[in-house]
Amino acid sequence: MSSERVLFAFVIVLALTLNVGFVAGDIADVSHHNVYELYAAMVVSLIATIMKFGDRSALGSTMLATSLVADLQLIAAAAAWGLYSQASGEALNAHQSATVISLAIGALVANVVSVVLLIIEMANLRR
Amino acid sequence: MITSPGRTRHGIFILLRRLRVPLAVLVLVYAVTVLGFTLVPGVDPQGQPWRMGFLHAFYFVSFLGTTIGLGEIPYPFSDAQRLWTTAAIYATVVSWLYAIGALFNVMQDPLFRRIAHENHVARAVRRLREPFHLICGYDDAGSRIARELSEDGTRIVVIDIEPMRADTVDVEDLSITVPALVGDASDPETLLLAGLQHPLCASVLALTGDDQVNIKIALTARLLAPDLPVLSAVRDHAAHARMAAAGADPLINPYDTFAARVALSLRTPSLHVIYEALTTQRGTAMGDVPQLPRGLWVLCGVGLFTRALRHQLTQLEIETVIVDNVLADSCNEHNCVQGDPTDPEVLRRAGVESASAVVAGTPVDIDNLAITLAARRLNKKAFIVARQTQRRNAVVFRAAPADLVMLSGYVVAAEVLRVIRAPQLASFLRQARDQDEVWAAALLERMRRHIGAEVVESWSIEFSAQATPAVHRAWAAGERVTLGRLLALTQAQGEAAHAVPLLLRREQQRWLLPSENTVLLDGDHLLFCGRAQTRSYMRFLVASQTLPQLDAPETSAALESH
Numbered sequence: 001m002s003s004e005r006v007l008f009a010f011v012i013v014l015a016l017t018l019n020v021g022f023v024a025g026d027i028a029d030v031s032h033h034n035v036y037e038l039y040a041a042m043v044v045s046l047i048a049t050i051m052k053f054g055d056r057s058a059l060g061s062t063m064l065a066t067s068l069v070a071d072l073q074l075i076a077a078a079a080a081w082g083l084y085s086q087a088s089g090e091a092l093n094a095h096q097s098a099t100v101i102s103l104a105i106g107a108l109v110a111n112v113v114s115v116v117l118l119i120i121e122m123a124n125l126r127r
Numbered sequence: 128m129i130t131s132p133g134r135t136r137h138g139i140f141i142l143l144r145r146l147r148v149p150l151a152v153l154v155l156v157y158a159v160t161v162l163g164f165t166l167v168p169g170v171d172p173q174g175q176p177w178r179m180g181f182l183h184a185f186y187f188v189s190f191l192g193t194t195i196g197l198g199e200i201p202y203p204f205s206d207a208q209r210l211w212t213t214a215a216i217y218a219t220v221v222s223w224l225y226a227i228g229a230l231f232n233v234m235q236d237p238l239f240r241r242i243a244h245e246n247h248v249a250r251a252v253r254r255l256r257e258p259f260h261l262i263c264g265y266d267d268a269g270s271r272i273a274r275e276l277s278e279d280g281t282r283i284v285v286i287d288i289e290p291m292r293a294d295t296v297d298v299e300d301l302s303i304t305v306p307a308l309v310g311d312a313s314d315p316e317t318l319l320l321a322g323l324q325h326p327l328c329a330s331v332l333a334l335t336g337d338d339q340v341n342i343k344i345a346l347t348a349r350l351l352a353p354d355l356p357v358l359s360a361v362r363d364h365a366a367h368a369r370m371a372a373a374g375a376d377p378l379i380n381p382y383d384t385f386a387a388r389v390a391l392s393l394r395t396p397s398l399h400v401i402y403e404a405l406t407t408q409r410g411t412a413m414g415d416v417p418q419l420p421r422g423l424w425v426l427c428g429v430g431l432f433t434r435a436l437r438h439q440l441t442q443l444e445i446e447t448v449i450v451d452n453v454l455a456d457s458c459n460e461h462n463c464v465q466g467d468p469t470d471p472e473v474l475r476r477a478g479v480e481s482a483s484a485v486v487a488g489t490p491v492d493i494d495n496l497a498i499t500l501a502a503r504r505l506n507k508k509a510f511i512v513a514r515q516t517q518r519r520n521a522v523v524f525r526a527a528p529a530d531l532v533m534l535s536g537y538v539v540a541a542e543v544l545r546v547i548r549a550p551q552l553a554s555f556l557r558q559a560r561d562q563d564e565v566w567a568a569a570l571l572e573r574m575r576r577h578i579g580a581e582v583v584e585s586w587s588i589e590f591s592a593q594a595t596p597a598v599h600r601a602w603a604a605g606e607r608v609t610l611g612r613l614l615a616l617t618q619a620q621g622e623a624a625h626a627v628p629l630l631l632r633r634e635q636q637r638w639l640l641p642s643e644n645t646v647l648l649d650g651d652h653l654l655f656c657g658r659a660q661t662r663s664y665m666r667f668l669v670a671s672q673t674l675p676q677l678d679a680p681e682t683s684a685a686l687e688s689h
Contacts, residue, residue, distance in 0.1 A: 036162075039181060043158040050151045054144020082182040 012118050015044045016111040027101045028094040042074040059121050066113045073107035138243045145233045149226040156222040160188050160215040169205045192219030251306035252322040257282045263312035263344050264335035265292045267518045267536020272543050277301040284321050286312045313343040323352050333359035338366040345370055360539045379542045381535035382435040390439035392417040397567035404583040405552055406545040412574040412583055420510050422483030427468035427498050429455050433488045450477045469497040484510040492520045496527055503528040551587045555630040558639050577625035585656040595669040611643030620664040626657040
């Protein structure tokens with residue numbers, strides 16, 4: 001057991017859990033979703049990406065790619081939220097809320113793939 | 128080489144890997160400060176409690192961290208916000224400095240620079256769209272070849288293990304951009320990176336100063352690119368067998384080459400002029416016929432150089448004396464003198480005063496200069512050959528009273544350029560070497576008469592349906608095409624368009640200077656020399672639709688009776 005591996009797995013799983021926590025709830029109702037949770041999910045996802053830098057194995061490259069996808073989707077969700085709230089100055093309507101959450105759901109898929117890859121890598125190490 | 132094949136060589140991955148910690152720190156600092164700004168309470172101009180949104184917070188931290196400082200937006204800050212701003216300034220500025228410092232650190236890192244350099248060269252090589260020569264070793268021979276080939280417009284790629292020498296590629300004003308790789312040419316990866324297996328690689332020139340490295344280059348090239356010609360320079364005869372086994376053809380030994388040229392000048396001086404005219408850039412047939420003396424040759428210094436020279440001179444029955452402190456086993460008191468060759472007394476004992484030629488052939492430049500000066504004082508008429516080992520001493524050697532200066536790098540360079548520029552000449556020159564001076568003088572006379580002071584060009588024509596349709600049609604019509612008719616037709620095209628046929632190759636046989644009534648057959652190879660204009664006339668003639676009949680029948684009759 002190495003602390004580096006623990007930290008690596010921790011960050012990747014945290015990115016997934018935060019993402020799940022954010023998207024859980026009614027997709028059209030923005031009051032079910034916390035902006036700080038989205039922010040935390042985005043920051044943790046960025047950190048996870050940086051931690052995957054420079055691993056040139058096939059699995060490592062795939063993990064980096066999924067992580068980049070998650071970043072892109074989360075940043076898009078955050079930017080959409082910022083734009084919508086800035087333009088109207090009020091809470092998001094059902095359509096706007098659904099847009100933001102669906103972008104985050106896309107990131108969730110990427111994060112799930114990341115965790116699956118992480119588990120595959122761990123299983124391979126055992127052998 | 129740093130990277131193994133099959134893996135990405137992208138420097139950006141190494142860069143990112145090294146920057147993992149600084150980037151993570153930067154993201155975390157930003158995350159905390161942005162979060163802080165959204166939480167710290169503020170007051171809007173109406174006195175209402177107000178909190179910054181994520182957009183404003185990120186905007187504010189962005190210009191704060193990069194020390195642009197646009198002021199407090201959108202409203203003047205509360206004390207709590209100012210406190211957090213102070214903390215944010217220090218945190219972000221410090222983390223930026225850390226990240227930028229780390230970035231520069233990686234950029235300066237020798238490993239990273241090495242990878243960047245290799246990637247840069249590999250990219251430049253991949254982009255080459257013309258045939259190129261791969262030069263391994265960029266000292267005297269390599270740099271001279273690079274200069275001449277780039278003047279010809281031929282592409283080259285250079286490898287040298289010394290960064291200093293590889294850098295001079297950029298400094299020397301070569302007329303084309305030359306990718307120069309700093310690396311060990313005995314490492315196959317280096318050769319591959321420099322384009323050994325590139326489809327346009329035309330030849331590999333193994334010109335490092337080390338015979339072992341050259342052998343390794345030849346071997347690598349033979350295995351990894353079997354069809355590629357490899358030209359290697361070797362100094363030691365013991366290396367020859369190994370090079371030949373490695374398949375390096377042709378081998379260039381500077382000492383043997385020089386000794387053979389001296390022997391050629393002694394035996395058939397006219398052939399030497401022909402040789403120079405045919406093989407040097409802008410060479411003409413008007414060069415002076417060398418007059419080397421056939422009396423006693425005093426060779427100073429024991430080594431491969433003087434040994435090769437003595438071997439050739441002995442074959443010509445010229446008397447030689449070797450002078451050195453330590454003599455080889457093959458020496459006896461008749462052909463060797465023991466003593467320091469820079470000492471005039473020793474030189475006098477060796478018979479320099481009555482010698483017809485003195486060769487200063489020690490491996491040390493300063494000794495050779497001393498010998499040259501001493502020998503000149505003792506003997507005003509002797510032909511003095513000075514061996515130069517370092518190019519930077521060229522000025523001193525030019526000022527020295529030597530008749531001929533031998534720099535092995537230049538000998539190698541000249542030989543390599545010959546092989547590259549005129550490969551078809553090699554078999555002519557090999558055969559011509561067996562001829563005597565009368566034959567050579569006659570050929571030189573003929574070349575001078577036909578070509579004059581113009582640059583001598585050589586070209587070969589292969590008679591086949593594709594290359595020479597005009598001749599082919601004449602054959603199909605049942606005509607006999609003689610060499611004389613071809614020459615006469617070429618001559619009819621323009622002023623003084625004389626071509627001199629040098630060699631006819633028919634299947635496995637070769638004839639020197641084929642006569643004019645030779646009947647040409649399908650598959651013949653003919654080598655000519657003449658003016659550049661004559662060459663284009665003849666090429667045009669054989670590639671045209673039909674071979675014209677000769678205007679004046681008496682001309683052809685005259686030629687046939689010739």
